[in-house]
Amino acid sequence: MVTRATSVPNSIDSLSEGNRSRRNTTKRDTKLKPPPRSRSLTNSQTRNKRNPSPTKSLNSRSSNSRNSDRSGSRNTPILVRSREHEIGSADTLEIIASKSTGSEPSTPDDNVNVVVRVRPLSQKERQAGHESILQFPGNGQVMIDSGRDSGSRNKTNVRVFTYNVVFEPGATQDDILDYSGIKRLIEMAVEGFSCTAFCYGQTGSGKTHTLTGPPDLFQNRPNPADPRHGLIFRAFLYLFQMLKSRTDTHFVLKASFLEIYNEKVMDLLNTGSGRKPLTVRWSKKSGGFFVENLFTVDCEELDDLLAVLEEGMRNRAVGSHQMNDHSSRSHTILTVHIISEQKMEGGIFISKHGKINFVDLAGSEMTKKTMSEGTTLEEANNINKSLMVLGYCIASLSDSKKKSGHIPYRDSQLTKLLADSLAGKGVTLMIACVSPAQYNHAETLNTLRYAFRAKRIRTKPIIIMDPREALILSLKRDIQALEAENEHLKNAINLHHENAAMSESFDINQPQLPIPKIDLQKLTELGGQEVTELVKLYMQENENLRQENNQIYAQREILLRDHEIVSRENEKLLKKLEDVNKVCVRSPLITATGDLSGSQEDNSANIWTNPEVFEEKPIDERISVDKSRPSQSAQRVKDKKIIAKQILEMADRIERQTADPEKRRELEHMDSGYMPDMFT
Ligand SMILES: Nc1ncnc2c1ncn2[C@@H]1O[C@H](COP(=O)(O)OP(=O)(O)OP(=O)(O)O)[C@@H](O)[C@H]1O
Known part of the structure; x- marks a missing residue:
């Protein structure tokens, strides 16, 4: 089942992370009650123009957590539209594309699109009697009940988080393609934007499964019709479908595939050179980090891209530990560069350079639980360290006060290479993968918190031309x-x-x-x-x-x-x-x-x-x-001079008159009021 977010007020007593300050009002007898749906839209209302929603029910496995108020959604799947800037909207893409000329910032700030995928309980977990601690009230919400709080006996630890989309355990690989927003990312990459989809979560939470499908898919030549294929394979199909429909534009595709293993960058497509680590450098020209001498393969056909995926998957470092038999021991970044040349009106040719990165992060590990030792322990420490730096970066970027300060990208190879996706000119999709099992509640809560923070990160996507x-x-x-x-x-x-x-x-x-x-x-x-x-x-x-x-x-x-x-x-x-x-x-x-x-x-x-x-x-x-x-002030000066001159002349005359005794006598007989004040 897929649910999408809308800003729904929390009616339950235990509030979401965003409202934690109000948690003091938590009632003692809190029960898990789903919040009301404030804006439920039917399929036809939410249907993406380019990607019409399927008519089949998305709920392939009925969840026992479903509340009675959702019964209306049984036959007609109800999708709840997420926020305005929801990734996956073709409308948004059109606006962006029409505004995008030159290399100016073409959009207002864009939030990192965050979706959550919850894997089903594994057979092993079910056999061991583990229960799910996650519930899905709808509206893109996940409710986590971590059990009784050890501090206060009657208080339950219930938290609700809201995301753009939540994929419940029954969601199929096809659902991820249709509703995660990856299609929008591909469309943006074709338009010249730099896009990134990355999976984040603890070890064994389903990151690799989401991106590439189960590991045995790549052991032999994969069957394209296999429903277990992950997001990358499906995204490639979608990309080629798109490119075929764009007859007015000439496209060149190039792909690279690298892994960061124990803080060393390795080329997964060029393993012959003795697996020498590559250097990450800062490019003044592009204002970002890049990997020097990374092998890039020209991909004319879909098969070429699929070959890149297979080759990389075969070469990446995989190990096994207590929690995952096929655990990724490295972070991988598969990049598809899409160079387009389009004829504009007036005969001008415009070429754009978009790209899409698929990032499969190694999972965070509690080494006590994974029982890692030796090499696996060293790998785990490096994985945890780089994920911690990523966590710091996410925390700083999501805090508007810290955002303008120092962001520690340089502290790990991973954050150097993801810097642009997180805070730069790109469009980013984060798929947070979580386990529903009770024994993983600390890691699940952590991932949900990070994902919630990442939602607040804003980027300024620009077209690269x-x-x-x-x-x-x-x-x-x-x-x-x-x-x-x-x-x-x-x-x-x-x-x-x-x-x-x-x-x-x-x-x-x-x-x-x-x-x-x-x-x-x-x-x-x-x-x-x-x-x-x-x-x-x-x-x-x-x-x-x-x-x-x-x-x-x-x-x-x-x-x-x-x-x-x-x-x-x-x-x-x-x-x-x-x-x-x-x-x-x-x-x-x-x-x-x-x-x-x-x-x-x-x-x-x-x-x-x-x-x-x-x-x-x-x-x-x-x-x-x-x-x-003359001007008014000049006139005033002139007037003053004339008045002064006249007064002096008058004074002079009077003085001369008073000097003559006969004239003085005459004056004495005159009215004293005749004399101006200044002379008395
Ligand atoms: N949605 C799912 N449906 C069915 N099985 C799943 C799903 N997600 C994960 N699994 C299974 O769970 C196991 C662990 O998944 P996966 O290897 O993808 O985890 P991971 O997060 O990549 O772990 P790591 O970080 O250790 O590499 C695999 O056996 C996988 O097939």
């Missing part, structure tokens, strides 16, 4: 943008020319630059150099237009400021005029204006007003501004 072609494509986009801006600026300037024709300040005779006219369709006929020149020309012209526009705006600003000053001065003058009129009207000696005051009977009409001032006309029709006049 040939830099020269990416440049041409981006130059083409620049030309279009510049042309649009050019047109806009020209319109703005033309508009202003019309408006500014009346303004003397605007120099309409300014020489205009010649505007190159290029048919975009013919762009492709031009070489890279010519296109660059064209962009430069447009940029230059746009710069000139921008400057002209700025000048016009600056002039407009000055005009508006002057306008404001003149208006304010005008208002002041009017006010003064009104005051003068009031004084004139009040004075019996002075008539305001002879003809008006004399002829009006009404007192109010005695006030002289300038009829024009109150006429509702726009300000620029009421006043004309002298552009040569």
